Amino acid sequence: MFKELKIIKQHGKQFVPDLTAVELTPLFRGRPVISSLPDNKEIERVVRFCPTRAILPEPFGIDLGKCVFCKECQFMLPDKIVFTNDYKIATNDRKRLVVQGGVDKTIELNPDLVRREIRKYFKNSLKLRQISAAGDNSCEMELNASGNVNFDMGRYGIEFVASPRHADGIVITGPISENMAEATQICYDATPDPKIIILVGTDAISGGIFEGSQAVNRSFLDKYPVDLYVPGNPAHPLTFINGILSMLGKKK
Amino acid sequence: MNEKNYIEILNNGSPVLLKNIPVLNYPDFYNLLKEMLSDPDSHCVAYYAFPVENMLKFICCIANDKTSGIAVLSHEQKNHEIALLSLTSEIFAMHVYEREIHENFGVQFRNHPWLKPIRYPSDRFYKGNVMNNYPFYQIESEELHEVGVGPVHAGVIEPGHFRFICNGEKVLHLEIQLGYQHRGIEKLMIQKNDPFQRMILSESIAGDSVIAHGLAHTGLIESLAEHNVSERLQIERNIALELERIAIHIGDTAALCMDVAYQLGQVVNEALRTTIINTTQLWCGNRFGKGLIRPGGSNYPSTDDFIKSMLSTLEETLRRYEDITDRIYSLPSVLSRFDGIGILTQGQAKLTGAVGMAARITGIARDIRKSHPFQYFRQHPVEPVTQISGDVLARGMLRNLEARQSIGLIKQWTKKLNEAEESNKKPDYNYKLQPESFAISLTEGWRGEVCHSAVTGKNGNIIHYKIKDPSFHNWMALALAVRNQEISDFPVCNKSFNLSYCGNDL
Structure with missing residues (x-):
């Protein structure tokens, strides 16, 4: 018993007291800022190099729904593009994921797009069913970490549950493979109404590096509105938790 | 072993010219692999086939723990659907490789006990094999029952299907069906x-x-x-x-x-x-x-x-x-x-x-x-x-x-x-x-x-x-x-x- 007491003492308090005010390490690759517009030649170079065609030439911008956060564009144009450690990049408005040149503005939720029932029913208790649809297991591990002893999203009543029958919505990771398309649909259908859909990670939002693969079938996403996009490769637990808190209207 | 029947890579990573990899006929290929794999220090690190021109080329790599060498040998086959003698019946560890070649190109392996799908790739040879018709092993009995789990599991983990055949609380047999994660x-x-x-x-x-x-x-x-x-x-x-x-x-x-x-x-x-x-x-x-x-x-x-x-x-x-x-x-x-x-x-x-x-x-x-x-x-x-x-x-x-x-x-x-x-x-x-x-x-x-x-x-x-x-x-x-x-x-x-x-x- 004394050994366990020693371990508990060493363990101390591990939870992050305020999940909305954490400062991540300087090198963390979060929201990029385009301080000044590159010239045409430079634009051509980075657009061609970007592995997922996340850089839009006209008007110049970076689509975080497609970006794999490799930071190569910053290495090419270090005085024009900088990836900051701002991890609050989740939003419910797909258009807002595009970072425009010359604008250093945080990515925010679009309150007009939040469905009324979300805040009415789920504000104090949100149970989610996770579907890994060909995710590479990094986003899955970060979602697990969201509930661990450090991030402890359970404090807000947000939790992953074992069955879609017990869930208020689904969280999809991965580009949705053809082989997982039917199971994704069945899982969604088994979730009672009203229900939400959250896409976590670049692969889920746009297909990422797997866009265009014959083995991917994203038709499920054509049928339903998405309530939250959580970019990242993988998405950081803080990105996920802060995104949900904004969606639920729980953030100060 | 005959030296000219395979080429040995001495350093993990060193490339060899394709034309220097000996091409054997199937009986020689089969016998040499059988002989090499009977050495407990050797194991197969890669065995696959790929199409070149109108041929199917098989490449097999056997790594030896003691010598640090990797022996590479190959075989070519014109007719994809020909039945080859299965190595699995002699060396069971080869089962996955032969299943993969069968799934991708339709090559038949005689005496293979278990030619079941590995991952249902999008360009698989047998389009009729789909996620829903995996040929699970079954036992007819009134005393046994089956338990199916997945593809979506209780935890936040990746998808896969587990099919148990149980005798009461005891697992007699488990078969695992994968492929849900295939992204090509x-x-x-x-x-x-x-x-x-x-x-x-x-x-x-x-x-x-x-x-x-x-x-x-x-x-x-x-x-x-x-x-x-x-x-x-x-x-x-x-x-x-x-x-x-x-x-x-x-x-x-x-x-x-x-x-x-x-x-x-x-x-x-x-x-x-x-x-x-x-x-x-x-x-x-x-x-x-x-x-x-x-x-x-x-x-x-x-x-x-x-x-x-x-x-x-x-x-x-x-x-x-x-x-x-x-x-x-x-x-x-x-x-x-x-x-x-x-x-x-x-x-x-x-x-x-x-x-x-x-x-x-x-x-x-x-x-x-x-x-x-x-x-x-x-x-x-x-x-x-x-x-x-x-x-x-x-x-x-x-x-x-x-x-x-x-x-x-x-x-x-x-x-x-x-x-x-x-x-x-x-x-x-x-x-x-x-x-x-x-x-x-x-x-x-x-x-x-x-x-x-x-x-x-x-x-x-x-x-x-x-x-x-x-x-x-x-x-x-x-x-x-x-x-x-x-x-x-x-x-x-x-x-x-x-x-x-x-x-x-x-």
């Missing part, structure tokens, strides 16, 4: 035909083995481009690989504790894992090391400040990890759930061709870091850690010992890092690959041996790319280990192996 990575490797996109794809094969797969890919590309990297960079890559191993082993210790409801063990290890992956994040901005491994150089050379911070984190982690694991592995309530549960015998490990941890828990001292060293392991091979009991306890203990060993290794290497010359070489994506060649690159990730191999065409473009994750072999080992166990022990057995779904499905 091998095909994309060719289609994308862009060096940097291939690098990003390699990092996305399995998110828990970013460094292991990233290194296998860069090792392959650098050898085909005849590009040597500095000793300093090799040491940094080794450190990254061992950080990945430490993080997963500690995280899995937490998961094992969770499955047997030992909450202190779970939360303490979760917190320790966080400190390790945050160290990787401090280094490169990503908790899983995405972006850290690049061909020819690095965007994140290690700084003195980082090394200092990493060493102090490792020191603290080691101390606390020792305290908690000493407690875990002496608690009767934990041991009774680990000890003697889910035993994989050495015989079964050999039979299934188990690699990595799954082999080492049965006393097989097989580790690519020693037998076919890569990167800085060439100067500093690692002595494999083994266990003999093959149960959940052995898998937990192996993690414990390997994590401690890796922390020690990193400490030693950082001293070398100070002596090594500074190198700030940036990554190079404009490499020219040696044309009409074959190369194979092996690394030892935390799960086991990772194998990437490629064939180049006339202009040095990659015409075929093959990836193999250790899970490819080890899923069958898990299925055997849970026989005669209580079905309620399945979660802890599964967790103790922690195999990759996406690594198998690609």
Whole structure:
């Protein structure tokens, strides 16, 4: 018993007291800022190099729904593009994921797009069913970490549950493979109404590096509105938790 | 053995010209493989087929632990649908390779006991094979019942389907159907035909083995481009690989504790894992090391400040990890759930061709870091850690010992890092690959041996790319280990192996 007491003492308090005010390490690759517009030649170079065609030439911008956060564009144009450690990049408005040149503005939720029932029913208790649809297991591990002893999203009543029958919505990771398309649909259908859909990670939002693969079938996403996009490769637990808190209207 | 029947690669990674790989007729190919694989120090690291012109070319690579050599031999076949004699009936470990060739190209293997789908690739030969009609093994009996689990599981994990045949609470047989995670990575490797996109794809094969797969890919590309990297960079890559191993082993210790409801063990290890992956994040901005491994150089050379911070984190982690694991592995309530549960015998490990941890828990001292060293392991091979009991306890203990060993290794290497010359070489994506060649690159990730191999065409473009994750072999080992166990022990057995779904499905 004394050994366990020693371990508990060493363990101390591990939870992050305020999940909305954490400062991540300087090198963390979060929201990029385009301080000044590159010239045409430079634009051509980075657009061609970007592995997922996340850089839009006209008007110049970076689509975080497609970006794999490799930071190569910053290495090419270090005085024009900088990836900051701002991890609050989740939003419910797909258009807002595009970072425009010359604008250093945080990515925010679009309150007009939040469905009324979300805040009415789920504000104090949100149970989610996770579907890994060909995710590479990094986003899955970060979602697990969201509930661990450090991030402890359970404090807000947000939790992953074992069955879609017990869930208020689904969280999809991965580009949705053809082989997982039917199971994704069945899982969604088994979730009672009203229900939400959250896409976590670049692969889920746009297909990422797997866009265009014959083995991917994203038709499920054509049928339903998405309530939250959580970019990242993988998405950081803080990105996920802060995104949900904004969606639920729980953030100060 | 006749020397001219195969070509031997002496260094893990060195390319050979395609035309120098002997092409044997099938009976000779078959007999030579049978003879080579009867040596207990040899195992097959790659066996696959790919179309060239109007032929199907089979390439097989046999690695020998003692000589560090990799023997490569090949066979060509005009008629895809011809029935070949199955090697599996002689050497069961070959079953997955033959199943894969059958699934991709329709090649029949006579006397193969189990020609079932591996991953349902989008360009599979038999389009009628779909996820819903997998031919599960069945037993007609009024006393037995079946339990189906998945593809969507209770936890936040990847999809796969487990079909148990149970006698009461006991598992008679488990069959695992995979393929849900298939993203067509091998095909994309060719289609994308862009060096940097291939690098990003390699990092996305399995998110828990970013460094292991990233290194296998860069090792392959650098050898085909005849590009040597500095000793300093090799040491940094080794450190990254061992950080990945430490993080997963500690995280899995937490998961094992969770499955047997030992909450202190779970939360303490979760917190320790966080400190390790945050160290990787401090280094490169990503908790899983995405972006850290690049061909020819690095965007994140290690700084003195980082090394200092990493060493102090490792020191603290080691101390606390020792305290908690000493407690875990002496608690009767934990041991009774680990000890003697889910035993994989050495015989079964050999039979299934188990690699990595799954082999080492049965006393097989097989580790690519020693037998076919890569990167800085060439100067500093690692002595494999083994266990003999093959149960959940052995898998937990192996993690414990390997994590401690890796922390020690990193400490030693950082001293070398100070002596090594500074190198700030940036990554190079404009490499020219040696044309009409074959190369194979092996690394030892935390799960086991990772194998990437490629064939180049006339202009040095990659015409075929093959990836193999250790899970490819080890899923069958898990299925055997849970026989005669209580079905309620399945979660802890599964967790103790922690195999990759996406690594198998690609």
